[in-house]
Amino acid sequence: MKSKTEDMSCFLAAVARERDVEAFETLFRHYGPRVKAYMARQTRDQQAAEELMQETMMVVWNKAALFDPSRGNVSAWIFTIARNLRVSAYRKQNRPEFDPNDPAFVPEDVMPADQELESRQEADRLHKAMRQLPKEQLDLLQRSFFHEIPHSALAKEFDLPLGTVKSRIRMAFAKLRAALDDSQGGDR
């Protein structure tokens, strides 16, 4: 049986290739409510959350061909689209980003042979590793991502010393990164 993540990347590929509306409907019915829930963490206005979700899915429809599995899985890609729309909706500032086509951009040295397979396996390992994170670390990360809170403000909110927040963030990502790097260590 295929994993959910794998299915979703097939549907996205169909949208990119054939402008397949049925495939897009599947993506929409899966991600739409989740993206709306993400938007609703920032605003209590359900109408606004619905509108931002629709905007997000419109970008997914239009830019499906630009999805690059070597840079992450479908849910990570949709998160970045939703995040950028939320930032521009609620903060009148740019969010500067690097440009992979810039002549000054320094590319990766080596690309794994089968990026797509690699990133599917990574997603599975990441989910497993997240389930094993201590609750205190997971809570911080969830609050950080869903509510767009800088780490210094997290310290106040959780009533923790700044150093504790930093070290929890570092410990959490050390474990998650280790899980993502596993295959390379194992195969070589």
Place this chain on the structure above:
Amino acid sequence: MSVHHHVSDELLLDYANGSLSEGWSIAVATHLALCPHCRKRLSAMEATAGAMIESLEPEPPQASDADTSWQAMRARLEADKVGNRGQSIADKPASAAPKFAEVPVLPEPLRSYLGKDIDGLKWKPLGRGAYHIKIKTGDVDTSVRLLRIPAGKPVPEHSHGGRELTLVLKGSFYDGQGRFARGDLEEADQDVEHQPIADEGEDCICLAVTDAPLRFKSRLVRLVQPILGI
């Protein structure tokens, strides 16, 4: 060439979750352009956020709501099709990026803020042979500047009122603890007092982002600080 001083997890997380304001983000994003290692770390964070979205419990699912929502989306797709008949992303002409004979010193997104690469920039004197250029952003809480420190010369000694990010773009400096060269990012806060000295050989150009005017140790420098606008 590889980068040795990387962005911290907590700062990268602020960038990944969208909460980092524009001024700081210019330094982080430009560091990312030069550092594949940190782009991988960013991807890991975005994958984590994606997995969290995946496991979000949507609002109590009501079939009729989901259908209404899909119908609205469907209508937009139709309207979009009529509007851009036959046009897709792939058809867009490649943007006419200016050609560079050499690798630009200023990577994106920084270069766009200055409008050009380092040749022909209007440097303002800062004293003791150093120069700077203020960079305008939409972020009033930070000060973003390009600094040029002459080879072998120190940056005036200072402690910080807050956070300071320094990204080296050309040349290198030594801050008493480590050497910083192209792509290296130094993160300092109010607890750090350091005296970076540009290495011999060539001028050091770096991007400096601060959230408060720097407090210089020397009374003389403090006196002229408002005049120099640093």
